[in-house]
Amino acid sequence: MAEYDFPESLRYSREDEWARVEGDRIVIGVSDYAQQQLGDIVFVELPDVGTVVSAGDPFGVIESVKTVSDLFAPISGEIVAVNADLAESPETVNEDCYGDGWMIAIEPSDAEFETLLSAQDYAQYVKDRED
Amino acid sequence: MSDAAALRRTPLHARHVALGARMVPFGGWDMPVQYTGILDEHRAVRESAGLFDVSHMGQIWLRGPEAVAVAERLVTCPVASLRPGRVRYGLLCNERGGVVDDVTVYRVADDELFLCVNAANIEKDYRWVVRHAGEADVRDQSDATGLLAIQGPEAAGLMTRLGDPDPGTLKRFRFRETKVASVPALVSRTGYTGSDGFEIYLPAGETETVFDALLEAGAQPAGLGARDTLRLEAALPLYGHELDDETTPLEAGLDRFVKLAEGGFLGAEALRAQSEAGVERRLVGFVLDERGVARADHALARDGETLGRVTSGAPSPTLGKSIGLGYVPAGFAETGTRLDVLIRDRAVAAHVVDVPFVTKASVGGQTGG
Numbered sequence: 001m002a003e004y005d006f007p008e009s010l011r012y013s014r015e016d017e018w019a020r021v022e023g024d025r026i027v028i029g030v031s032d033y034a035q036q037q038l039g040d041i042v043f044v045e046l047p048d049v050g051t052v053v054s055a056g057d058p059f060g061v062i063e064s065v066k067t068v069s070d071l072f073a074p075i076s077g078e079i080v081a082v083n084a085d086l087a088e089s090p091e092t093v094n095e096d097c098y099g100d101g102w103m104i105a106i107e108p109s110d111a112e113f114e115t116l117l118s119a120q121d122y123a124q125y126v127k128d129r130e131d
Numbered sequence: 132m133s134d135a136a137a138l139r140r141t142p143l144h145a146r147h148v149a150l151g152a153r154m155v156p157f158g159g160w161d162m163p164v165q166y167t168g169i170l171d172e173h174r175a176v177r178e179s180a181g182l183f184d185v186s187h188m189g190q191i192w193l194r195g196p197e198a199v200a201v202a203e204r205l206v207t208c209p210v211a212s213l214r215p216g217r218v219r220y221g222l223l224c225n226e227r228g229g230v231v232d233d234v235t236v237y238r239v240a241d242d243e244l245f246l247c248v249n250a251a252n253i254e255k256d257y258r259w260v261v262r263h264a265g266e267a268d269v270r271d272q273s274d275a276t277g278l279l280a281i282q283g284p285e286a287a288g289l290m291t292r293l294g295d296p297d298p299g300t301l302k303r304f305r306f307r308e309t310k311v312a313s314v315p316a317l318v319s320r321t322g323y324t325g326s327d328g329f330e331i332y333l334p335a336g337e338t339e340t341v342f343d344a345l346l347e348a349g350a351q352p353a354g355l356g357a358r359d360t361l362r363l364e365a366a367l368p369l370y371g372h373e374l375d376d377e378t379t380p381l382e383a384g385l386d387r388f389v390k391l392a393e394g395g396f397l398g399a400e401a402l403r404a405q406s407e408a409g410v411e412r413r414l415v416g417f418v419l420d421e422r423g424v425a426r427a428d429h430a431l432a433r434d435g436e437t438l439g440r441v442t443s444g445a446p447s448p449t450l451g452k453s454i455g456l457g458y459v460p461a462g463f464a465e466t467g468t469r470l471d472v473l474i475r476d477r478a479v480a481a482h483v484v485d486v487p488f489v490t491k492a493s494v495g496g497q498t499g500g
Binding site (some may be wrong): 066 | 164422426445446475
């Protein structure tokens with residue numbers, strides 16, 4: 001029933017993160033489906049720059065009024081930037097999940113990006129879960 | 132998903148789904164947690180009017196010459212002195228003083244009253260009441276009863292538009308039988324939000340008529356998510372969180388709803404003994420001094436030592452801070468006491484504050500007397 005926006009230019013994980021290549025880094029955030037499911041986001045906890053993560057590792061936490069969810073790294077590598085503005089304005093994730101609501105940037109250590117879902121496959125994956 | 136079939140539904144279930152509500156299990160019922168969003172619905176109640184379906188709650192009626200005496204023995208608040216048309220909040224306690232449920236008592240007539248009880252406790256309460264009812268006639272009329280709560284500074288105006296002659300003259304904790312949108316209703320000036328408002332008891336089959344009429348008049352539908360943040364700002368206890376069979380009303384700070392001096396109710400001896408000895412733990416309200424959200428079951432600690440547990444916690448939309456309730460040893464209950472909330476193994480600073488967190492004055496809405 002709900003309408004979701006999954007830009008074609010992004011790749012997606014089964015944990016509802018998106019990933020976008022920007023030069024030699026990959027920027028990560030949560031999908032429109034994730035932010036709609038969570039509802040009003042009130043708190044985002046992100047790791048320090050320099051933290052090394054493996055694909056599938058929890059790297060942070062996102063909280064809405066009612067729920068707490070882990071954020072999972074879709075790819076392995078070193079975290080080279082975090083969106084510090086989200087500490088002050090977590091609602092940005094609801095307002096602009098693919099833009100100002102980005103979470104971290106990773107310098108990848110593997111070629112995992114190519115294994116992530118296309119927008120079309122992710123949309124199907126979301127639909128299967130809703131049915 | 133497979134459990135959804137086992138969940139009970141209120142008469143408005145299809146309306147909630149049609150309005151796009153997100154449905155969640157609550158106390159055995161499939162209930163709307165939100166429609167547009169919890170913060171939006173919370174704001175509607177504080178600033179205009181929010182409409183809740185609380186038909187999942189139960190109504191247990193007591194009738195007959197013994198009804199009042201039976202209720203007097205069952206609940207911690209005085210009942211005989213409660214005049215017809217008035218409501219009181221009280222607790223059903225077990226012999227140990229633990230809380231079986233928290234209820235509102237409606238004195239309908241000299242020999243007729245009902246208890247409005249929590250949805251998850253209907254069967255337990257009914258058995259408890261029957262066990263102690265003597266000759267009184269006890270009936271669980273929950274399934275035949277719909278219940279709406281219209282809450283917020285504009286609630287009285289909406290009731291007037293639906294034909295209630297003069298809702299403003301109904302004082303807090305009083306009720307009367309009237310018609311709302313031409314449907315016979317018992318309207319009471321009560322609620323569970325800390326804002327002014329009304330609760331409307333209806334024949335189950337006509338609940339939808341009144342629900343739709345209130346939406347039409349401008350009320351915003353509000354779900355259990357906002358109901359929870361609203362009641363938490365008002366520091367109203369939620370059964371299963373602040374209250375349970377092992378927790379006493381004195382520990383929960385509900386002394387003023389317990390007729391300790393008069394006695395004569397179930398649990399009175401245990402509560403009197405506890406009152407004389409002094410409670411060992413107390414429910415406190417706290418505010419986080421740092422970012423984060425306290426949640427039920429987080430530990431409350433000081434200097435690395437766990438003192439107790441959070442029972443409810445949420446970001447307060449009105450205050451813009453994280454607030455919570457929890458139990459600590461009585462020596463740590465003073466206002467201003469510094470505590471840590473352990474959130475994912477991190478100690479987040481908090482301090483004990485006076486409750487309610489939000490008063491009508493801080494909301495700025497007009498008061499209901």
